[in-house]
Amino acid sequence: MKTKILIVEDDKIVSFEIQSILNQNGFDSTICESYNCCIKNLDTFKPELILLDIDLSKKYEGIQIGSYLNSKSRIPFIYITGYTDTETLKRIQTTKPVAYLSKPFREIDVIGNIELALYNKKASFDDIGNYEVEEESKYSKPIKRALEYIDTNINQEIKTDELIRVSGWSKFHFIREFGKEVGKTPYQYVLDEKMKLASSKLKNTYQTVKEIAFDIGYTSNSSFTNAFVKHSGISPSSFRKKYCR
Structure with missing residues (x-):
C-alpha cells in the first residue's frame, strides 16, 4: 500500500x-x-x-x-x-x-x-x-468517541448533548463516566482544549484576537475574551504581550 x-x-x-x-x-x-x-x-x-x-x-x-x-x-x-x-x-x-x-x-x-x-x-x-497500548485502554469506547469528536470539531461550538449522542449512552451515565475517566466535566474539558488552542495561536500566529475567537468556535470576540480571562486570569491581548516579546 x-x-x-x-x-x-x-x-x-x-x-x-x-x-x-x-x-x-x-x-x-x-x-x-x-x-x-x-x-x-x-x-x-x-x-x-x-x-x-x-x-x-x-x-x-x-x-x-x-x-x-x-x-x-x-x-x-x-x-x-x-x-x-x-x-x-x-x-x-x-x-x-x-x-x-x-x-x-x-x-x-x-x-x-x-x-x-x-x-x-x-x-x-x-x-x-x-505506551500506546496502555493509552488505548485508558478510556472506554464511548468516551473515546466523544474525545475524538471534540478533537475533530474543536474549532466549532461543541454542545454536551452532541457528545452524549456520539457516545451512545444516556445523559446521566455519560456525564458520570466522563468525569470518572477524564477527570473533569465535558464542558470543562472542551473549554480547556479550546483555551490550549487559543494560547498556541496567540503565541505562534499573527491572527487578531477576533480571528482566533471565530477560529475556535466563539460567536463573538467578547464571549471568547471573557472565557479566556476566566480560564487564564489574563486577557488574550495581555497573554500575547507576555509570551510573545
Whole structure:
C-alpha cells in the first residue's frame, strides 16, 4: 500500500509540482488549501505525513495547523516556506515540525526529507508501542468517541448533548463516566482544549484576537475574551504581550 501524504498548499503551481514529484516516487497524495480542509482530511484521507505551507490564504495559517498537529496528533509534518528570517524560523520551531523545505526546492530535497521523516516516525512508534497500548485502554469506547469528536470539531461550538449522542449512552451515565475517566466535566474539558488552542495561536500566529475567537468556535470576540480571562486570569491581548516579546 502506498504511503499517504497530504499536501497543504494554496499555490496551485507549487502544489501540483509537489504532487507530481510524489506520484513519480510512489506516494499517494491529495491537496488541501486551507485549515478546515486539512483538519477534515486527517479523518477522511488519513495521511501518514503532511507537507505544509506556512502561509496559505492567511499569513501563517500553516503555523496554526502546525500548532494543532503538535498538540492533537502524532502525524509528522514538514513546513514548506519561502521565509528564512529568524522570526519566522523561531515560530516554526515552536510547533515542532520534523523538517522544513525552503522554496524553491529540489526533488531530491523533498524525497530525502520525506523518507527521513517516515523512518523516524516508524522508529518513534516502535519505541512507544507499549505506551500506546496502555493509552488505548485508558478510556472506554464511548468516551473515546466523544474525545475524538471534540478533537475533530474543536474549532466549532461543541454542545454536551452532541457528545452524549456520539457516545451512545444516556445523559446521566455519560456525564458520570466522563468525569470518572477524564477527570473533569465535558464542558470543562472542551473549554480547556479550546483555551490550549487559543494560547498556541496567540503565541505562534499573527491572527487578531477576533480571528482566533471565530477560529475556535466563539460567536463573538467578547464571549471568547471573557472565557479566556476566566480560564487564564489574563486577557488574550495581555497573554500575547507576555509570551510573545
